[in-house]
Amino acid sequence: MSTTINPYDIIPKYYQLANILRQKILAGEWPPRTPIPSERVLESQYNISRTTIRQAIDYLEKQGFIYREHGRGTFVSPQKLQKGIQELTSFSEDMLRRGIQPGQIIQSIERLTPSEEVLQRLELPPDAKVLRVERIRLGDNIPIGLQTSFLKLAENQTITREDLDATGSLYRILQEKYNIIPTEADETLEVTLATPYEASLLQIKPGAPLLLNERLLYNQNREPVEFVKILYRGDRYRYLIRLTK
Amino acid sequence: MSTTINPYDIIPKYYQLANILRQKILAGEWPPRTPIPSERVLESQYNISRTTIRQAIDYLEKQGFIYREHGRGTFVSPQKLQKGIQELTSFSEDMLRRGIQPGQIIQSIERLTPSEEVLQRLELPPDAKVLRVERIRLGDNIPIGLQTSFLKLAENQTITREDLDATGSLYRILQEKYNIIPTEADETLEVTLATPYEASLLQIKPGAPLLLNERLLYNQNREPVEFVKILYRGDRYRYLIRLTK
């Protein structure tokens, strides 16, 4: 296999290196708690300066794949919850993962004036209009979630059903079409009971317990851009988090 | 002056600079969304190399005080997000916040061999013993949660009811008494239904929806030290998260 760094690529070296190292960890080549090669070794091994090596390691550390111990070395993190961790530590990766789950059905896309609660969350005036996207999330062809997104978009910005069909991901559309990059989010999780309408869509009984996930997304400038409500079937969903520091 | 040798009091430059900048932000000298001095300006202003300047800015960015825009500058984060960030980015503070909620009642403290699931989570052999702490969490004198903690402790390490009464927080006891510092945690959240036993303790009806929060805490060396299960009444609890980057 090739693990060579390509210096002429547009992708930063530290990022390429981080991917190589991450791959070795995920492939099991470096089991949890084993030390990865020291910074000096990596330096000569890949012919990359220590500055860049450390930048890559910083990146992986922030993502939770490795941890450092001063004077001892850098080690692979134990990945108890393996899949969950990898996907959830990187916010954008998490967004991507959630957005491109297969089997999504778009329910409706429309521009309207939302409830006062939503207006307030998005820091909008009372008469503002937003784009609402409703869809059902499927897993193994069984409904597991009901998602409603409220997007703050300018007059000339639109998202069509074709956009969504093409990429499947709202986040990717926002990013590629309008250069809106979500960088941060506030979330709440709570328990609710299914209304008859929700129950019929989720194929459960009215009054069945649901996990309500509300999420407020911010762009690069810390302005709220999207408010999302997701109702998950209580019997088919589990929420993973990782707290650090 | 002092003959005491204290090699630990060397505060890194980047850390000192970060504190200076943070102070200006908190004091309101630099209001939200205003650009802080550019890296080149700070370089000559403080006679610190750009490497170190960037290290300080990295640190403040990670803490959520500022955000960068390539080609434009580095700006103070809007006030609005700041409090939340400080509270939730620091894991120990978050733990503290959760641990010292008033009105806790200690149900029982005992040393026993837990279920296989718990042993596995704590990476212990089949015959190992752990300390179990059960308690009910109250809010306004109404039960809102049922908490069970499983602590991995050495034979000579004990936690008494007096310890808990004194500080109220398991985390503080671990830290002060045995120098165990929780640095990371994996969490899951899911919905369950109350058993008759749980229902009676939480003063709800059997079968009522609950929010089950499981948390695995790691120490400085990434070894699991505590496994916590908390059952929250679905009608009285809301879970807050903050995702970044």
Added chain:
DNA sequence: GTTGTCATGTGGTCACTACCAGTTAATATT
């Protein structure tokens, strides 16, 4: 055996240098 010293390997900090990449506003061009 126990203790202390020390060489060596590890990550942590810092300076100096160079160039790349995105943004903006002044300026020249049409």
Added chain:
DNA sequence: AATATTAACTGGTAGTGACCACATGACAAC
């Protein structure tokens, strides 16, 4: 007036070199 160009900012990436702080094991001294 509208458009294109450019210069002068901004942060981002990368290399080199040096020294500090911590951890550990080999080994000498007791």
